[in-house]
Amino acid sequence: MPQKISLRIDGELIHTAGQRSILEVALEHGKFIPSLCHMKGLASVGACRLCIVEVAGVGRVLPACSTPVQDGMAVTTQSDKLRRYRKIALELLFAERNHVCAVCVSNGHCELQGLATKLGVTGVRYPYTFPKIGVDLTHKKFTLDQNRCILCTRCVRVCAEVEGAHVWDVSSRGVGSRLVCELNRKWGESRNCTSCGKCVQSCPTGALAEKGFAVEEMTKRTEPISRLTALRGVRP
Ligand code: SF4
Ligand code: SF4
Missing domain, CATH: 3.10.20.740 (Ubiquitin-like (UB roll))
Incomplete structure (x- = not known):
């Protein structure tokens, strides 16, 4: 105890x-x-x-x-210091990728966007990096848009720790870091993916989404995952 x-x-x-x-x-x-x-x-x-x-x-x-x-x-x-630091952290996330909310499936349901609004981020004071990164539409049910990925690694952990498939990882370092599927395979060619959708539902932004949803239509459902993690005992 x-x-x-x-x-x-x-x-x-x-x-x-x-x-x-x-x-x-x-x-x-x-x-x-x-x-x-x-x-x-x-x-x-x-x-x-x-x-x-x-x-x-x-x-x-x-x-x-x-x-x-x-x-x-x-x-x-x-505190004022924490509020200042948190705003900087959020602004850097926006500056690091191409978050164009107006054309995002998760517009209006995105945790990044919601927090920015809540914490009073009204603009980004840092130069946008506009990285040239693509999308992976090869999976039959899901999409990955790296432009919207904030490298939170929720997808990596839920796939490895809950589904036991360990499809995702993060390659490289710093601003060159990218989410990768099975040593850089296309998601549609994955050998371990069970198409369970846990990674998609746990993604806080529109980076992972279900196919067939238009702008603003994608909402995430994390409750089933919470029920599963509660069953196996919650980590600290
Ligand atoms: S759909 Fe399931 S198995 Fe496939 S990558 Fe996502 S969490 Fe892993
Ligand atoms: S859960 Fe979404 S935002 Fe987080 S690392 Fe995975 S794809 Fe990127």
Whole structure:
């Protein structure tokens, strides 16, 4: 049994079991911490850097999803500094790819777009990189549009950890990073894909979508995945 600990989040005294992440405990207590890569039940990777929080006595911000709670910790989830950093992180995501919301299947149902609106991102202060990256339409049921991918790796983790197929990975580094299917096969030529659709439903943007949906029509359904991860025991 994990040891019981006490900590403060935004001044509120909270008693909880140890070995859990700050994000998990904070969300459970009604706090708002934005995130795009986190998905309950999947391993935490700290990829999007939106869930940063301040911890008293620590000189840098920490990702709440991959920082465990500790006894006596004092966590701040909202401050001018955090709001500033989170906006920068979102703006960089927009600048790094070609997010043209007006023609996206997920327009109006996109977590990236929703968070940008919620956090007051009204423009991007960084030069757009306009990378030349394509789409993969070879799968019989689904589409991959790398222009809209934010490399959150939810698809990678859900496919490997829940479906057990491990079709996806991320190749290269930095701005050259790309989502790849089975050592760079076209998705339609995948040997392991079961066409279950878990990656599509867990994708926070329009990067992965079902075929046959037009602009604004694609909504994602994560509840069935949550039910599956709950059955096998939730990760911290
Ligand atoms: S459809 Fe299922 S098996 Fe195929 S890539 Fe997506 S999650 Fe993996
Ligand atoms: S395709 Fe979607 S789920 Fe996969 S890494 Fe890109 S944004 Fe995340």
